[in-house]
Amino acid sequence: MRFGHFDDERREYVIDRPDTPLPWINYLGTEAYFGIISNTAGGYSFYRDARLRRLTRYRYNNAPMDLGGRYIYLRDEAEFWSPTWQPTQTELDDYECRHGLSYTRVASRYRGIKAETLYFVPLGETLEVWRLKVTNERDTAVSLSAFSSIEFCLWDAQDDATNYQRNFNTGQVEVVDGVIYHKTEYRERRDHFAYFACSEPLAGFDTSREAFLGPYRSWDRPLAVERGESGDSIAHGWQPHGSHHVKLTLEPGETREIGFVLGYWENPRDAKFDPPGSQTINKAGAQAKVATWLAQETVDAGLAALAARWEELLGGLRVQTPDADTDRMVNIWNAYQNMVTFNMSRSTSLYESGIGRGMGFRDSNQDLLGFVHMIPERARERILDIAATQLPTGGAYHQYQPLTKRGNNDIGSGFNDDPLWLILGVSAYIKESGDWGILDEPVPFDNAPGSEQSLYEHLKLSLRYTTERLGPHGLPLIGRADWNDCLNLNCFSDTPGEPFQTTENATGGVAESVFIAGQFVLAARSLAELAVHKDDDPAAYLTAAEKMTGSIAEHGWDGAWFRRAYDFHGNVIGSASNDEGQIFIEPQGMCIMGGVGLDDGTAVRALASVRERLATPHGIVLQQPAFSSYRIELGEISSYPPGYKENAGIFCHTNPWLMIAEAMVGNGDGAFDYYKRINPSAREEIGDLHRCEPYVYAQMIAGRDAPTHGEAKNSWLTGTAAWNYAAVTQWILGIRPELSGLRIAPVIPSSWSGFSAVRRFRGATYTITVHKEPGVPATSCSLVVDGVPVDGGVLPVAPAGSSVQVEAHLS
Amino acid sequence: MRFGHFDDERREYVIDRPDTPLPWINYLGTEAYFGIISNTAGGYSFYRDARLRRLTRYRYNNAPMDLGGRYIYLRDEAEFWSPTWQPTQTELDDYECRHGLSYTRVASRYRGIKAETLYFVPLGETLEVWRLKVTNERDTAVSLSAFSSIEFCLWDAQDDATNYQRNFNTGQVEVVDGVIYHKTEYRERRDHFAYFACSEPLAGFDTSREAFLGPYRSWDRPLAVERGESGDSIAHGWQPHGSHHVKLTLEPGETREIGFVLGYWENPRDAKFDPPGSQTINKAGAQAKVATWLAQETVDAGLAALAARWEELLGGLRVQTPDADTDRMVNIWNAYQNMVTFNMSRSTSLYESGIGRGMGFRDSNQDLLGFVHMIPERARERILDIAATQLPTGGAYHQYQPLTKRGNNDIGSGFNDDPLWLILGVSAYIKESGDWGILDEPVPFDNAPGSEQSLYEHLKLSLRYTTERLGPHGLPLIGRADWNDCLNLNCFSDTPGEPFQTTENATGGVAESVFIAGQFVLAARSLAELAVHKDDDPAAYLTAAEKMTGSIAEHGWDGAWFRRAYDFHGNVIGSASNDEGQIFIEPQGMCIMGGVGLDDGTAVRALASVRERLATPHGIVLQQPAFSSYRIELGEISSYPPGYKENAGIFCHTNPWLMIAEAMVGNGDGAFDYYKRINPSAREEIGDLHRCEPYVYAQMIAGRDAPTHGEAKNSWLTGTAAWNYAAVTQWILGIRPELSGLRIAPVIPSSWSGFSAVRRFRGATYTITVHKEPGVPATSCSLVVDGVPVDGGVLPVAPAGSSVQVEAHLS
Structure with missing residues (x-):
């Protein structure tokens, strides 16, 4: 309805x-x-x-x-x-x-x-x-x-x-x-x-x-x-x-x-x-x-x-595809939501009362993905604000206050994925803007005057933060939590109402995160790319990525999917050997985005497991089976009734990771299928079930274990906006900023005959027309730029103010 | 209406x-x-x-x-x-x-x-x-x-x-x-x-x-x-x-x-x-x-x-006087409000949202006055809880949490009147109960096991806390504030919304409180009384009281009333030399209750000034003239619009101090007149102006500078309940527990012909009939106990369970 x-x-x-x-x-x-x-x-x-x-x-x-x-x-x-x-x-x-x-x-x-x-x-x-x-x-x-x-x-x-x-x-x-x-x-x-x-x-x-x-x-x-x-x-x-x-x-x-x-x-x-x-x-x-x-x-x-x-803002990218839901989300509403999320962070919506939360270190880095092409100068400012709250250890305040731009001591630090997001955020910014100068900006630690080092040094420290904190399986220690704030493996809270994120953690444990491992590989490779330009030696970063990839293969692969973590005592989480929480969405998405498993078939195997075990008509749930009871060794994730929020809800933020992964393995149909399941415009007809606005993403849709499966909650202020925008524009439509220029690598549904797009990139305007024989899948792309064939899939950077005509043929 | x-x-x-x-x-x-x-x-x-x-x-x-x-x-x-x-x-x-x-x-x-x-x-x-x-x-x-x-x-x-x-x-x-x-x-x-x-x-x-x-x-x-x-x-x-x-x-x-x-x-x-x-x-x-x-x-x-x-609870005291408002408040509603205040502290009412505040150190000691005769065993428990939050310095957490009974670090310490209230609370408890054993109870500091000392040592330390913190006029330093939480002389806050009570205070100032000086005299004399029983030498306490009395006389007396304080820079507050805030109610009440000025006429002179400058038909305002603008050197008191709350509102809590002072100088008409002005039952007819419940006291009635003069706010949870109960029962009706027994010393309106009362005291029941020739004032009282004349005004303590008939003749 x-x-x-x-x-x-x-x-x-x-x-x-x-x-x-x-x-x-x-x-x-x-x-x-x-x-x-x-x-x-x-x-x-x-x-x-x-x-x-x-x-x-x-x-x-x-x-x-x-x-x-x-x-x-x-x-x-x-x-x-x-x-x-x-x-x-x-x-x-x-x-x-x-x-x-x-x-x-x-x-x-x-x-x-x-x-x-x-x-x-x-x-x-x-x-x-x-x-x-x-x-x-x-x-x-x-x-x-x-x-x-x-x-x-x-x-x-x-x-x-x-x-x-x-x-x-x-x-x-x-x-x-x-x-x-x-x-x-x-x-x-x-x-x-x-x-x-x-x-x-x-x-x-x-x-x-x-x-x-x-x-x-x-x-x-x-x-x-x-x-x-x-x-x-x-x-x-x-x-x-x-x-x-x-x-x-x-x-x-x-x-x-x-x-x-x-x-x-x-x-x-x-x-x-x-x-x-x-x-x-x-x-x-x-x-x-x-x-x-x-x-x-x-x-x-x-x-x-x-x-x-x-x-002007929306002029950064306009697309025309065979799918109206895609067009209106990309051209209007998803871009709009990205800007609102940039302005509001997580402070003010029908669900965020404006009282609770500051700007998230992790959130803000991810939100960049959605708005950097619209207002790169604001992205730059945001990055420098965020980086200035980094601690001298390389760790990060989990949140900072927008008025003071100071780290929030109430919430503190110890979310061990946080520093890596800074690398990914900066990388995305430079890919879009070509502004290498940002890496030389002097940035303090914890806003302390006199502590300034270059942003590039901050990024190196971010990577080191992880390598200095590895567990017995060579995987990164999770700290308070990783991206999933509700997976609290060192918390062991039994006090009613105590916030899981801020309570005193137990010490002496060895809880590790496969998710951070995958994210580390992605970040280390991103830093290696930046290093080349800085005349720094990328080898160390690539070696670290290789080593982590090895640890994932050895201890993070469960046979049919990537494991999620090891708990405080070293027990595996997200494995077929678990009774509940056997498979989680996050490590599948993040490991594959980091490139893990692309060359040995494990990525494809993991994606098949996701489709088999986690996908529902309303999106991909976070894990299965849902936790039927509270598990003190897992924390907040098990505090929700089954099917809601992190306890096997469709946490929409994570879904685009799987779209990207599907695109990376060349499955345009699969990627687009996932996209449509949570695209709010495509859910307009089931408004009485979905309940939230059909023009913006919601953070969560109730999972299959919930009595209200398909009901969305917490619309507007969610990393879902930025990630979905990135997934559909950069990976499905395949118009993807890279350091050397704009890559054109569409992985679109087989039924499409192509699409067209106008993309503003480093001051030039690219009019892109993509052609494909409808009804067949296609993964390779040949480019003709202003009438001249171009190899390598990346558009040469055109002078600011120029207009470029691009013809792309998929086969 | x-x-x-x-x-x-x-x-x-x-x-x-x-x-x-x-x-x-x-x-x-x-x-x-x-x-x-x-x-x-x-x-x-x-x-x-x-x-x-x-x-x-x-x-x-x-x-x-x-x-x-x-x-x-x-x-x-x-x-x-x-x-x-x-x-x-x-x-x-x-x-x-x-x-x-x-x-x-x-x-x-x-x-x-x-x-x-x-x-x-x-x-x-x-x-x-x-x-x-x-x-x-x-x-x-x-x-x-x-x-x-x-x-x-x-x-x-x-x-x-x-x-x-x-x-x-x-x-x-x-x-x-x-x-x-x-x-x-x-x-x-x-x-x-x-x-x-x-x-x-x-x-x-x-x-x-x-x-x-x-x-x-x-x-x-x-x-x-x-x-x-x-x-x-x-x-x-x-x-x-x-x-x-x-x-x-x-x-x-x-x-x-x-x-x-x-x-x-x-x-x-x-x-x-x-x-x-x-x-x-x-x-x-x-x-x-x-x-x-x-x-x-x-x-x-x-x-x-x-x-x-x-x-059973109300059986502690029942009176029958010529005044129906007095009877129903004393016998029913004020006693009931005392118990509610004991149970709720300041947490839950139409104005207290249940979210904000813990138990006040000062509040709880004062609340004792109202309920100790009803449930002395609960008063004992409360005292020991409070004392256990005292700091090793003698200072006190301003609040503690009822669930944990731990001091509240968010609000902290430094309200320099707080420790003295413990002496007054304990004194009131022993006067009622005769339970000297409480002084020997081992009580920790800051709830730290192993730090226990006797409660008596806590009281001595409380007194010393003041004598170790005197300013240039020999008056007590005020710290964050004294009883008036809103007189913040070391705060100098210019940040919007910053809480005056918890902001970092300026250091190096000399702000002193005449109020604490008066309270110190009262507390030192109370401790001296206790010392006698403890075979401790009371002389030091009495000497300290004398010395403080001298400082008040020299630097605390303004010529026609007691001054309020000296500010951070040593400038006087509450003096005819001020343009606003020339006279405050609190030091008049507290100094006279401490006995200051009773022998040299200054008490009477101060009371005349109160009547002339502060009394309104709706009660006595806190100070005059109201502060017409914000004064950073005074803090929150000047943040309220004139006539509201501490800025010249009728802060009802303080009014009974003046009733007591009037009774102490023998002015029963004056004391009772003040009582009737704020007695809610007596204000029932003006319910459309008063607006709050006519059966309980409100914290505040808008003062003469307010556009809504006479409008009450913040009913129920206020120290007003305990203090008014003490004023009318112990000082106007004059049935007053002392260490040696129950004193009978009524100072009633001249129009009355007497009253009767039944008082439970240390297990015995005293039926008291007071006779007076109507139409004339009376200040001296002769007692006949079970037919036998008794000198000295104090009833001998009767065996628990006994009934005693008391005839009192006033002249």
């Missing part, structure tokens, strides 16, 4: 009914001011940090789901309703939500009143614009009231939701010229305030939630709206709120527009008050923004600029 | 309408299983720790306020409603909530259906009982459905409200024989589960919130109730919920009762599952409890036992 459809032309997803299985959200903002917005206008906004600078309040996991938002009410003489459905849930005659690239429109019609609301954050601004267009389609004039409504958050979202004995006393506002200023704590240490303005003369306003809603009421029937009159309330403590009341009379057929601006403003510390010495906030800067962004022309220009930005 | 009335006979407060200005709450449970419950059945339950073992989910600061609770729905053929008003808010024909001592009853009538719901936690049990009695007052038979509804919390309330990417996957339940078992995380490290049972055969059940409510609905119109049919849903992740559906047909006049039991059960780790090796929880223990507590006779007996417990 569908709940909407794609409008590929306008790059929008169009939602046809408000009661989607879950709130289907979109993101506003691309730089510093951000928000999430659901298809019924729920959500919240923040400036840079979703915990510490939250502008508006939102209630996670409430009933109704998705309460708190950017609400507008309309009221005629007879009744009132929400033109975005929530919060009144009035049954609308028409409803349509269009989630676009960094904007959302909700249009509806109710008893002859048409209303369209647009929300977006202009480029370069720390504010959001709402634009309400109301049309009277009745045959008589109508007197309407429009009420806006937001609830202010007292800035620190965690404190806001717990510390009431203080917070019910601190709320303060000012209302001047119809603009509502929320200034809680501005009197003391904050230099920032929020403002909420309306383009029309006000019939009234409210800044006290209770005055607006009335006692014991929710947003579904605010007293002020019910009676058609604001309270002109000034909040003193309790819950500061923002509501404007506008009255308008519309003749039949008449349309009126009302603008709202909600913004964040920060004053210099010595210019906080006006007049100086008073407690009245200096509003000059905010007033200028209000004047600018309430003007229709500015809004139109701002929208156009936003569209142009996305046109 | 009133919203109810006191039923003194039944020791209940009767609320007449559901829409009280704020939810008016009560507490269930007295030992290990606790809950809060509002007058419309909102609230939640937990086992021991409100953060880590929360059974049910509650949404603080939601709209409507107070969402989530112990809900019941009734449904006839035509419609459904909530007999406790929330959550459907159906307009009931009758409504009455009776908050009693550890139980709540809500009765209502709607279209001829009468429903009474009773909630309580039986003594000795880790469960709560709900009892619904439905009567058909219509003249025809009626077919009704009753639905119960609770939402389970996934145990750790903080994690439950933030970590959705995990928590939406972990929820698990079992339903067996109509009993709903909530077992999230039981499969892994938890040994505990919750159960929810119903006495009647079920027509259906739900354990999935979404199945029960329907998508995008709240508890005001659950789909299952609307359609009259449960979904028999089994939750897999998302939101586990508990709802039973019972169908019943009532003839005209017929009454039926339905019982519900919601409980917490913990199994031995080796008996978690049944059968062993399965993942099915072992329900044997819980099933036995269910069988017991669904039986009407058990419930009746349990209620009677609870009433008997309260009869």
